[in-house]
Amino acid sequence: xxxxxxxxxxxxxxxxxxxxxxxxxxxxxxxxxxxxxxxxxxxxxxxxxxxxxxxxxxxxxxxxxxxxxxxxxxxxxxxxxxxxxxxxxxxxxxxxxxxxxxxxxxxxxxx
Amino acid sequence: xxxxxxxxxxxxxxxxxxxxxxxxxxxxxxxxxxxxxxxxxxxxxxxxxxxxxxxxxxxxxxxxxxxxxxxxxxxxxxxxxxxxxxxxxxxxxxxxxxxxxxxxxxxxxxxxxxxxxxxxxxxxxxxxxxxxxxxxxxxxxxxxxxxxxxxxxxxxxxxxxxxxxxxxxxxxxxxxxxxxxxxxxxxxxxxxxxxxxxxxxxxxxxxxxxxxxxxxxxxxxxxxxxxxxxxxxxxxxxxxxxxxxxxxxxxxxxxxxxxxxxxxxxxxxxxxxxxxxxxxxxxxxxxxxxxxxxxxxxxxxxxxxxxxxxxxxxxxxxxxxxxxxxxxxxxxxxxxxxxxxxxxxxxxxx
Numbered sequence: 111x112x113x114x115x116x117x118x119x120x121x122x123x124x125x126x127x128x129x130x131x132x133x134x135x136x137x138x139x140x141x142x143x144x145x146x147x148x149x150x151x152x153x154x155x156x157x158x159x160x161x162x163x164x165x166x167x168x169x170x171x172x173x174x175x176x177x178x179x180x181x182x183x184x185x186x187x188x189x190x191x192x193x194x195x196x197x198x199x200x201x202x203x204x205x206x207x208x209x210x211x212x213x214x215x216x217x218x219x220x221x
Numbered sequence: 222x223x224x225x226x227x228x229x230x231x232x233x234x235x236x237x238x239x240x241x242x243x244x245x246x247x248x249x250x251x252x253x254x255x256x257x258x259x260x261x262x263x264x265x266x267x268x269x270x271x272x273x274x275x276x277x278x279x280x281x282x283x284x285x286x287x288x289x290x291x292x293x294x295x296x297x298x299x300x301x302x303x304x305x306x307x308x309x310x311x312x313x314x315x316x317x318x319x320x321x322x323x324x325x326x327x328x329x330x331x332x333x334x335x336x337x338x339x340x341x342x343x344x345x346x347x348x349x350x351x352x353x354x355x356x357x358x359x360x361x362x363x364x365x366x367x368x369x370x371x372x373x374x375x376x377x378x379x380x381x382x383x384x385x386x387x388x389x390x391x392x393x394x395x396x397x398x399x400x401x402x403x404x405x406x407x408x409x410x411x412x413x414x415x416x417x418x419x420x421x422x423x424x425x426x427x428x429x430x431x432x433x434x435x436x437x438x439x440x441x442x443x444x445x446x447x448x449x450x451x452x453x454x455x456x457x458x459x460x461x462x463x464x465x466x467x468x469x470x471x472x473x474x475x476x477x478x479x480x481x482x483x484x485x486x487x488x489x490x491x492x493x494x495x496x497x498x499x500x501x502x503x504x505x506x507x508x509x510x511x512x513x514x515x516x517x518x519x520x521x522x523x524x525x526x527x528x529x530x531x532x533x534x535x536x537x538x539x540x541x542x543x544x545x546x547x548x549x550x551x552x553x554x555x556x557x558x559x560x561x562x563x564x565x566x567x568x569x570x571x
Contacts, residue, residue: 153439180428183435183443185385 120170153182160189161196227286228295229469236472237293239523245475246466246551252484255553262493267502267547269515272539274504276323276564277302277310278517279332281509284360287380287393289427289470291521294327301327302509307334309511309534311341317539323504323564325352325517330366343373350376352564355404356397367404371411376421378460378564379405384447388429405454414456423458425566431479433490433559434461437567460566463487465518465555487554495561498568501547507534515547517564518555524548 127134145155156178163171179189229237236242247254256266280301283294314322322342329335329351342349351370358367370377381401382392389398405414405422412418426440434440441459448454464470466483474480506514511534514520525532530545561568 151439153435177432180430180432181435183439185383185388 115169117169117173120173123170151182153179153184156182157184157188157192161192163196164193165196165200228297229293229472231295231297234472236468236475239521242467242471243522243524243550245471249481249484249551251481252488252551252554255549255551258488258491258554259496262491262496264493264496267496267499267549267553269543269545269547270502271543272317272319272503272505274321274323274500274564275310275314275319276325276504276506276517277338278325278506278508278520279307279327279329279335279338281327282331283327283354284331284357285328285354285394285397287469288473289392289429289464291465291468291470291518292327293468293521298327300509301332302334302511304334304337306509306511306534307338309537310338310507311345313534313537314342314345314347319347319505321348321350323350323352328354328357330357330363336369339369339373339375343375348376349373350378352378353380354393355379355381355401355408358404358407359400367407367411371413371420374419376423377408377413378423378425379408379456380425380427381405381444382425382427382429384444384451392427392429402452402454405448405456406452409453409455414454422456423460424456425460425462427462427464431474431477431483431486433486434463434562437461437560458566460564461560461562462564462566463555463558463562465552467518467552468521484551484554487558490558491554492557492559492561492569495557495559495568498561498563499553499556500563500565500568501556504564505542511535513537513542515545518552519548519550522550522552524550 145152145159150158156175159171160175160179163175176189179192253261259266278292281292281294281298282296282301283290283292283298284296286295313319322338324335324338326332330353339349339351357363379401380393381389383389386398389401390396408414408422411420413420414422424444426434426444428434437459440461444459445456448456466474466480466487471480474483501515501519504516506517506520508514508520512520513526513532513534514524515526519525525548526542526545527548528546530541531538556562556568559567
């Protein structure tokens with residue numbers, strides 16, 4: 111059965127170098143630098159990436175950063191909290207736009 | 222990963238056969254033979270540089286049946302080293318200056334000759350390590366075991382795959398975490414793990430699942446903080462050990478559909494800098510029947526010492542064994558991934 115998302119495609123990510131190898135190499139160099147130990151630890155960066163993966167709902171990223179979080183020493187509780195952070199921001203982002211709704215409402219309803 | 226209910230042997234699994242395990246490993250064509258990968262890295266085949274550690278596997282009998290066990294140990298296993306073979310090991314020790322005796326199993330303490338081996342090895346002035354599953358300390362008939370180990374100044378290397386119950390019990394069986402905490406507290410009360418006591422307590426972490434260990438130093442810091450905060454436990458060092466794709470861990474990988482990905486992960490993480498420090502280069506592994514191996518993993522895969530070197534304790538020849546060629550296979554990628562892996566944890570310091 112064909113689906114838009116195939117787990118085997120994650121291993122084919124490198125094929126994106128075809129057509130624009132220079133941009134791919136720049137992306138990979140930048141990507142590697144982003145996740146290297148810096149002001150944040152590699153473990154913290156992997157947890158952020160896991161949360162963002164859920165916010166952007168990328169199944170490839172979720173698979174990759176679930177593994178990465180475990181291999182950086184995080185556990186289920188920490189990873190679940192990271193997903194809740196992403197979910198809270200997504201939910202909060204919707205809810206805070208309610209202020210837009212209120213602005214629009216105030217404009218069109220009678221005082 | 223869920224703790225299993227019996228050994229592969231008891232369940233009559235095809236994987237109880239070392240031949241079948243080797244067949245699976247060596248037909249994994251997505252991963253090149255280990256020697257091929259060494260050649261590509263410009264490295265020669267592995268050879269020993271001496272023997273610093275005599276690792277004695279005194280048997281496969283164990284009080285636990287852990288899901289990842291590379292020995293396929295369990296309460297149903299009957300293989301134990303006899304006193305005659307223990308005496309052969311002691312004769313070799315007396316005739317050489319091998320400094321460390323590393324006793325493993327199974328639960329090595331269940332071998333009736335365990336204490337005799339410890340006492341005699343200590344009498345010869347050797348450093349003795351007991352690879353202890355901790356719960357054995359609370360086993361009926363072992364009430365004085367902790368005191369015995371302390372009196373003999375035995376280094377304890379204790380298995381504790383995680384500082385939380387959930388992960389530990391998934392790998393080692395229901396209730397193991399809490400009993401392990403009790404055992405560690407007993408050891409701490411005797412001075413183990415405490416500064417100035419001279420009694421060394423090291424813990425062993427290994428991943429509870431199909432992934433590689435996190436950096437050892439960061440795990441050690443987590444274990445130290447969490448075990449002390451929640452349980453008041455102290456220890457000396459944490460060893461992070463990569464799971465070998467053999468025996469019951471191989472069964473888990475195959476059954477969960479993770480085998481190919483795990484082997485690829487080991488290959489991707491191959492680190493040529495970790496090759497020089499692999500433990501087989503400085504140790505000899507002895508089976509319960511006295512046969513010699515390059516490591517405990519080769520022992521479980523029934524791949525004895527080769528290339529014409531003596532293959533039994535009664536034919537021990539230090540000169541011939543110290544520079545022997547080492548028998549390798551695709552499972553060896555487990556010791557060369559990332560920062561390397563050995564019975565003493567990573568082989569490349571952070």
